[in-house]
Amino acid sequence: MSDLYQRLRDAIADERPVALATVIEGRNAGAKLVVEPGGVALGTLGHLELDRIVSRDAAGELAAGRTGVRHYGAEGQARETDVSVFIESFSPPPIMLVFGAVDFTAALARAGKLLGFNVVVADARSVFATVKRFPMADRVMVAWPDEVFDAYGHRLGSHDAVCILTHDPKFDVPAVQRAVATEVGYIGVMGSRRTHATRLERLREVGVDQKGIDRLMAPIGLDIGSRTPEETAVSVCAEIIANRTGHAAPSLRDRQGPIHRPSDNR
Amino acid sequence: MKEILSDLDAWRAEGRRVALARVVNVEGSGPRDPGAAMAVSDNGDVIGSVSGGCVEGAVVGEALDVLETGERRMVSFGYSDDEAFAVGLTCGGTIHLFIEPLDW
Numbered sequence: 001m002s003d004l005y006q007r008l009r010d011a012i013a014d015e016r017p018v019a020l021a022t023v024i025e026g027r028n029a030g031a032k033l034v035v036e037p038g039g040v041a042l043g044t045l046g047h048l049e050l051d052r053i054v055s056r057d058a059a060g061e062l063a064a065g066r067t068g069v070r071h072y073g074a075e076g077q078a079r080e081t082d083v084s085v086f087i088e089s090f091s092p093p094p095i096m097l098v099f100g101a102v103d104f105t106a107a108l109a110r111a112g113k114l115l116g117f118n119v120v121v122a123d124a125r126s127v128f129a130t131v132k133r134f135p136m137a138d139r140v141m142v143a144w145p146d147e148v149f150d151a152y153g154h155r156l157g158s159h160d161a162v163c164i165l166t167h168d169p170k171f172d173v174p175a176v177q178r179a180v181a182t183e184v185g186y187i188g189v190m191g192s193r194r195t196h197a198t199r200l201e202r203l204r205e206v207g208v209d210q211k212g213i214d215r216l217m218a219p220i221g222l223d224i225g226s227r228t229p230e231e232t233a234v235s236v237c238a239e240i241i242a243n244r245t246g247h248a249a250p251s252l253r254d255r256q257g258p259i260h261r262p263s264d265n266r
Numbered sequence: 267m268k269e270i271l272s273d274l275d276a277w278r279a280e281g282r283r284v285a286l287a288r289v290v291n292v293e294g295s296g297p298r299d300p301g302a303a304m305a306v307s308d309n310g311d312v313i314g315s316v317s318g319g320c321v322e323g324a325v326v327g328e329a330l331d332v333l334e335t336g337e338r339r340m341v342s343f344g345y346s347d348d349e350a351f352a353v354g355l356t357c358g359g360t361i362h363l364f365i366e367p368l369d370w
Contacts, residue, residue: 004370009275012268024290024364030338032370067301069291086290086364088301090268 004043007034008090015092015118019062021045021054026083027074035059045085050076054085062089065159093118094159097152098137099145099175100166101128104190107229108163109137111237117161122148124171145171149178156184161240163220165190173202180212186240188220192259217243219252225264267303270314274305274368283308284368285329289316290340294359305368308333316363317343328365338366 004020011018011034021033028046035041035058044051053076061067067088073080096112098105101123112119113136122141123129129142141148156162162179166172167190176199179187191199196218203213221235222242242249252259267288277284289302297318304314304322306329316325321343328341344360 005274005278005368009271012271022364022366024340030366030370067299069300086288086300088267088288 004032004034007042011036012090017062017092018090019058020088020090021058022086022088024069024084024086028083033058035062037062045083047075050074050083052076054087058087058089061087062091065089065091091159094161095120095152095156096161096163097122097148097156099123099148099162099164099171100168100190101125101130101133101140102165102167104165104229104232106134106136107233108165108236109134111230111233112161115237115240120148120152123166145175145178149182153178153182156182158183158185159244160184161186161188163188163190163236165220167191167195169199169202172199173206176203176212176216177206177208180208180215186243187216188236188239189216189218190220191218193219217251217253219259221252223250223252223255223259225261227260227264227266267301267314270303270305273313277305277307277311278368283333285332285365286368287316287325287329287341287363287365289361290364291362292359293344293361296359296361298361304329306330306333317361321361325363325365328363332365332367336367338364340364 008018008020017037019035021035023029023031023045031045033041033043033045033054035055037059039055039059041055045054050072057070069084069086071081072083074082094117096117096119098108098121101121105121109119109121119137120139121134121137122143124144126142129140131140134140162184164172164175217239221232222239224235226232226235239251285306287304289298289300291300298316302316304316306312306326312326315322340362342360342362
C-alpha cells in the first residue's frame with residue numbers, strides 16, 4: 001500500500017523532480033499516480049488511457065513547476081469533466097550560488113536557507129571558504145567561478161539565483177561572464193556604483209553584451225537602507241523574490257546616489 | 267507537503283493512522299497556494315497548515331471524521347458574512363481542500 005508514498009518520499013529526499021496526481025472528484029477518488037519526468041508513472045487512476053493522458057500532463061506540469069486541478073473524461077478525454085485530478089509538482093529546491101566568502105556571505109547563506117534555497121558558497125581562497133565559517137551552506141567549494149559553473153550552470157533556471165559578493169574583478173568578471181551564459185533568473189553583484197562602473201568596462205572588454213549587462217542587479221539588493229550583513233541579506237532576498245514575481249520593488253540598480261546615506265536612522 | 271514529510275515518516279513508522287488535507291484550489295485571495303498541506307493523526311496531533319490559521323480548527327474536525335469513516339472528501343471554506351462566528355477566511359477568498367486517509 002505504501003509504495004506510492006515511499007516513491008514520492010524518496011524522490012523528494014533525493015531532490016529529484018516528481019509529481020503526484022490524485023483523483024479528487026469522480027470515479028476512484030483518492031486514486032493516484034506518482035509521475036517522474038518523461039511521464040514514467042507508478043500507480044493507477046483505474047483506467048489505462050486515463051493513466052496515460054494524466055501521466056503525460058503531469059510530466060508537463062512538473063516541467064513547468066505548476067500545481068493545480070485538471071479535468072478529464074472517464075477515459076482521459078479532453079474537454080470533459082467526469083474526473084478531476086489534482087496534480088502537485090514537487091521541484092527540487094532552487095539553487096543559490098554565492099561567490100565570495102566575505103563578511104556578508106554567512107548572513108546571505110542563512111537567508112537563502114530560510115527561503116528554501118540549496119545554497120552553495122564558493123571562493124578560490126581555501127582559508128576563507130570553509131565549512132566552519134559557513135555551516136549553514138549546503139556546500140562550500142574552494143573553486144574558481146569556472147569550476148562552479150561547470151558543476152551547476154546547466155541546472156540554473158528562472159527560480160535560481162547567483163550572488164556575486166567578491167568585489168574583486170579577478171573573481172567578479174569570470175563569475176558574471178559565466179552567469180550571463182546561463183538561464184539563471186537572478187544575478188546580483190555587490191559593490192558601490194563606482195566599483196560597478198569600472199566592472200562594466202572590464203565586462204565589455206571581455207565581450208559581455210548589453211543584454212547580459214542588463215540582467216545584472218548591481219549594486220545588489222533593494223534600496224531599503226540596509227547596512228549590516230543581515231539587513232543586506234534581507235534586501236538581496238527581497239530583490240530575488242521581486243525579480244521572480246515581477247512585482248515592482250525599489251532596486252538599488254534603478255536608483256541614483258549613494259547606497260548608504262548619513263541621514264539614515266540607525 | 268514537503269515540510270511535513272519527516273513528521274509523516276515518523277507517524278507512519280509508529281503505525282499511527284493519518285489523514286492528509288491538501289489545498290487543491292484557491293479562488294480569489296487565499297492565504298496559501300494549492301499544495302499547502304496539513305496532517306492529523308488518530309490521536310489528534312496536527313502538523314502543517316492550509317490557511318495560516320483561519321480554518322485549521324475546522325479541518326482537524328473533518329480530518330478526524332475522515333479517519334473514523336474512511337471516507338475521503340472535498341471540503342470548501344469561504345468568507346462567511348452572515349454568521350459572525352462561522353469558520354471562514356478573513357481574506358475573502360475560498361479554498362478547496364481534499365482530505366483523505368494517508369493509506370497509500
